[in-house]
Amino acid sequence: MIPASFEYYRPDNIAAALAVLEEHGDDARVIAGGHSLIPMMKLRMADVPHLIDLQDVKDLRGIKVAGGTVTIGAMVTQAELISSQDIAQAAPIMHEAALQIADPQVRYMGTVGGNIANGDPGNDLPGLMQCLDATLTVVGPNGERDIAAREFYEAAYMTAREDDEILTKVSFAATEGGYAYEKQKRKIGDYATAAASVLLTKEGSTVSTASIAMTNLSDVPVFSEEAGAALQGSSCDTDAVKAAVAAMLEDIEPNEDNRGPVEFKRHVAGVILSRAIERAWSRA
């Protein structure tokens, strides 16, 4: 568990970080909290001769809620999400999800940007970003561009971000209505066996909008448009929930691992989504 040697950079602005990326190309990577990259380097599964630590880049920090939009800097830690009153009010689902990421020690270092940009299907925030229909902002040699979270993930560890780009912030509309982030895991610190993000709004006694995304049930996060559609216009009764689960099961493709076989994961995904919908509905 000893990494190969590497050069360490600690720029204090984005331009300087981009310059190192540009100079070393594939040999350079940025590091945020390091909870994914450092173990990979120690296992010598990732070879990173030039490591760019972003923790001194102040422009990547800060949580802002203005005009109904929530903007979170990429270097905001998961612990900061939990302690933020703004997040608790403007996006309580994010508060609930952040509390279920890994453990407190990890959350003190682990960042929003790292969790989203690494493309690990086990991470909790990618699915949540898709549920929130968030916009991810990256900056590279050709300037800044926005990518929809629902378009960002291509395959495990493969995203729409180019190698010479850095994720700087995420933004999304403040939520309203009911919400739930439901996760089953083997133990504290584990990735999800199955997790579901659900946002619902209610008009009278029917569902007016529903957004559903699943975590760690495919090699990318799964935004299930059909599952949300199954709830819309319904009274969120048992049949509607069953229809949403059935639609979601069409969209996921879990793999067998130490958490269990595919059949089990599909069953649990259904149970977890049902529970998330019920809780979200009770809050709508």
Next chain:
Amino acid sequence: MNDMTPDREERKANLKGMGCARKRVEDARFTQGKGNYVDDISLPGMLHGDFVRSPYAHARVKSINIDAAMALDGVVAVLTAKDLEPLSLHWMPTLAGDKQMVLADGKVLFQGQEVAFVVAKDRYIAADAVELVEVEYEELPVIVDPFKSLESDVVLREDLDPSADGAHGPRKHPNHIFLWEVGDKGATEAVLDEADVVAEETVYYHRTHPCPLEPCGSVASMDKVNGKLTLYGTFQAPHVVRTVASLLSGIEEHNIRVVSPDIGGGFGNKVGVYPGYVCSIVASIVTGVPVKWVEDRMENLMSTAFARDYHMHGKISATKEGKITGLWCHTTADHGAFDACADPTKYPAGFMSICTGSYDIPVAYLGVDGVYTNKAPGGVAYRCSFRVTEAAYFIERMIEVLAIELNMDAAELRRINFIKKDQFPYNSALGWEYDSGDYHTAWDKALEAVDYDGLRKEQAERVEAFKRGETRKLMGVGLTFFTEIVGAGPVKNCDILGMGMFDSCEIRIHPTGSAIARLGTISQGQGHATTFAQIIASEIGIPADSITIEEGDTDTAPYGLGTYGSRSTPVAGAATAMAGRKIKAKAQMIAAYLLEVHDDDVEFDVDRFAVKGAPERFKTMKDIAYAAYNQAIPGVEPGLEAVSYYDPPNMTYPFGAYICVMDVDVDTGTTDIRQFYALDDCGTRINPMVIEGQVHGGLTEALAIAMGQEIAYDEMGNCKTATLMDFFIPTAWETPHYTTDHTTTPSPHHPIGAKGVGESPNVGGVPAFSNAVHDAFRAFGLRQSHMPHDHWRIWKTANDLGLHG
């Protein structure tokens, strides 16, 4: 006596002797990060070793090219089997009578096996050089299933003559290690044939790993000037390591000093001898400077000793009324690539023959077949006496299955079969003499404490509610009554490589009345520095706070066999009491002289000797210690010290009653432990707080094993659980609240009546958790499922029973 003299109770309290919940003296340094572990040791000029390990579970090693590694700046040496062969150190003996490759000699037999040892100027260079060693492998067929191994044409151990006997007798197949049989097979089978009821089941206790917080490591320092080798290491038995190192290296034993510094947990993982220890020694001898080797977590989980992996096929017979008439067990034991079990008994399956448990079973038979596979070697006693957890799990599952067969309450079935109080000392059908017990009292106390009848009523209501569709959670009541066999042990039953398993204590009283005691054991977290001082305090009347306990340095401590198998208190604790009594006998003579009376006219009273009938005439132990060094006493040598080597007359047999109440979510396979009650009877209790800590820790390890922890392999022999992401170590979040309780039935043969407790919670805990899971599904027809009871396996159980609609 004047008013200033403390009364007897006060004097007793001042000693902090046996029975006192004295705070652990070790904790000040451990909680402040001031421990001194092997990896903290840094010697001038020290080099660092690292292993090239096999990625394959079974392969021929065609060639090893070290040129690129040697060319790296800072690399001092790369050792392969060829380098060790001239020293006859390319193989080493195991504790189980087998031999094990130190470095791959022509082939590799498990994933993670040591192939070459790189020595470099720092740990980083060593790791870089490991990458540069080029090894050419030719893959061979892999066997991970012990049953298939015994039918396979693939010979794993080509070094062994297939027709020759093994260390434990004839072998029936090249991949077979031994067949060990005990009991009366014919008589047992006759009873089974005639019985009213026979329950038959296969109970698999999966492979797991002790996974101590600190992994294994060593620092070897060969001083070529004075010819002395100093070896620091994570050794649960430092004196044995010294003897083995001397026998292997040819260095005379007086020229070897072995030191076990602070050890961060052992749980059996640090009993055996590992290639890393040998390679650090050889590398230090070759280079003439100290060499450190410390494994990482993955290496610990993949290559150092695992535990369990017992496939236990059982039959238990009873009358219609539930009186057990016989027990039959055949076990297939997967030992991995080498038989490196740490079962330091005369038996290749340790104390597995305690599998008749707490029950009066008239006739029994046990057969164990040991088998080689392409898995890591080992088979250590993970927080238990040798194979006792396997035995306890087996019998406690068989009792549950029999209860199902008889349609009987499992608590009642246990009660009617317990060995009765007046049957002790009790001779079991498989040859053990249980020293003492009062099982019925403990069982009744436990059942009452948890309101057993109330739990069963609630459970029945829950089953009905489940059937009506009102809940998706079932409730399980996990019962266990266990009897351990610990304190290895009598030389007639136990040895390590021929050395009897006595233990020792040497006590020196200083002139001012404080003391140092040294023992042949070594704490890895058990709190010896706290509790052994308490034994001495009570025995000779010196405050525990004035006594230093020292262990682990073979140059200063008396020879002993180390700490594992709950043997420290039963064996070294007894030696401590006996050494204390020798000191007390001499102190009595000194006191009598000082008080000018006959030896027989003084009596011991807490912290002093007083004249019989005249308690105001006394000499405290402090007075006596001073006199021992400062006064010429006719007929008495100066000084006050003693040493005792203790060979126990029998094992000790702690027991306990554990009850676990668990809710099981049939849809997700998740569980919630609502209540865990643990009653332990470990005989005389030395420190109730230390006991409680031991019970909490052991139960948490039992929770891990029963509910998720395993070492699993795929068909190619790849270890699937080599990190703590997949190898379950519970955190505070997963750990339930425990309620502890006790009864006290002293051991009649032990000087202070103590039996040992550190391993009871693992032995009893595993079946308690597992039985709770099984019991939750009993109403729906479950007889047996296999641990670990992680989410997907519980879900599968529910699914197989048709509970998912």
